[in-house]
Amino acid sequence: MHTAPLPSLARLLTTCTATLIVVALGAASPAAAADAVSYDFESPSQKLPFMAINGFGRVLVGPAPGGRSGQAARVNLPNDGRSFKSELVIKGLDAGSHRFGFGNYLPGDWQERDLDTIVAQWFSTQGDGEGIKPVVALSVHGGNWQLKVHWMSGGEIQESVIPLGAARPGHWNRWTFDITWSSAGTPGSITVTRDGVTVGSHQGANNYHRGEPPHFRIGAYRPNWRPEKGPEKRVGAAEAVLYIDDISITSTAPGSRANPSPTAPTAPGTAAPSGAPTPSSSPTPTGSASPSASTQAGAAPTGSTSTSTDGAAAGATGQNANADGIPLPSTGVTGVIATSVVSVAALAAGAYLLRRRHTARSSRRRSRP
Known part of the structure; x- marks a missing residue:
């Protein structure tokens, strides 16, 4: 044997x-959290989000411009008489609180026009299929950035326009939107930062409170180029070309990945926690001019990522912390x-x-x- x-x-x-x-x-x-989404366009195997394209627009991945290393998504919207939208669409988010981060870049030859080019929008699909304005939209108008917020009151759409400063073509912008969606009985909040500096905010109603929760779209959308608007809006207009990179979406609701510790209830007569929406009878927008040179000097470099301090408290006690800042067992x-x-x-x-x-x-x- x-x-x-x-x-x-x-x-x-x-x-x-x-x-x-x-x-x-x-x-x-x-395990990877279901409430976190990110796209850096560096891996050829990464599946891109759904593309919403009307006409012959394109969203293609290639070398990043403006001295930025790596890859970025190039968005193209030609002036061909029928194209008006080239966007990436990210759905599946709830109507809670989220942080949206992304970088974008307008080429140095960007053409200024007194019409909106929406580069990021939050859109609520209505149950009756009614095509109405996005609830929140970041756009370039002339030579400036602006934010438009819409909500419903008395059966009519209300609008607030918040200036966010000069557009600065040839410069990579790093945007962060901290959004808590309002409900029929609770106000919401929006805080906007660009290159680490707060440039605008909005308190109060910020969606229509009906239909699906708002989903995220990023790219290029020119409402005035829709075919039904007529050809006069296209006369003398160049194609829209811009770049986007480092998209990240994280839930900031209590108990989520970005905010693992639920917030304790506020006792009557005390101040609300920092960042919590303040109830108001009507939405209150605030805005500021383009950040000054002295303010930008202290901002994080464009395209850089900040270091999380979630694990600081755990480190002080001698415990290790995981990626969410939650202390691990002593072993x-x-x-x-x-x-x-x-x-x-x-x-x-x-x-x-x-x-x-x-x-x-x-x-x-x-x-x-």
């Missing part, structure tokens, strides 16, 4: 230990692996001794006359 070669104890220990380490690491790693991943290795070593040694005993018995049987 042929007996398989006896594996060495070292090989058996190595194999078992490596397998259990992989399992332990997999169990210790936090941590290292303790799990160490305990597992000791257990595997004992099991492997036992298996090795049993295998040797079995081999010795087989040899004695073969040696008998």
Whole structure:
């Protein structure tokens, strides 16, 4: 009878230990949150969001302009008499609180016109299919950025226009929108930062309170280029070309990935927590001019990412923290692996001794006359 070669104890220990380490690491790693979405356009295998294109517009990934390294999405909207929209569409968000971040770039030869070019919008699809204005829209109008917020009052659409400063073609902008959607009985809030500086805000109603929750669209949309508006709006207009990069969407509702600790209720007569919407009888927009040179000097560099401090408190107590800033058990991943290795070593040694005993018995049987 042929007996398989006896594996060495070292090989058996190595194999078992490596397998259990992989399992332990997999169990210790936090799962990807369903309330977080990001697109950096760097990986050819990353599936892009749905594209909403009317006419012959395009959204293509290629080298980023303006001295930026890596890839970016190039949005093209030709003036061909029928094209008016080239956008990426991200749906599936709830009507809660989210942080939307993205970078965009207008080329140096961007043409200024007294018509809106919407570069990001939050759109609420209505149950009756009625095509109405986006609830929130970031656009270039002339040589400036502006934000338009819409809501319903008395059956009529209301609008607030918030100036956000000069557009500055040839410059990468890093935008952050912290949005809490209003409900029929609760005001919402919007805070806008550009290159790390707060440039505008809005308190109060910020959607229509009917139909689907607002979803996110980013790219280029010229409402006045819709064919039904007539050709006169296109006369003398160049095609719209711009770039977008580093899209990120994260829920900021209590208990979510970006805000893991629920906010304690505010006692009567005390101030509301920072960032909470302040109830008001009507929406209150605020805006500011383009950031001054001295203000921008202290802002984060364009395209850079800030370092999270969520784990600072955990670090002060000697505990490790995961990517969400939630303290890990005192044993941590290292303790799990160490305990597992000791257990595997004992099991492997036992298996090795049993295998040797079995081999010795087989040899004695073969040696008998």
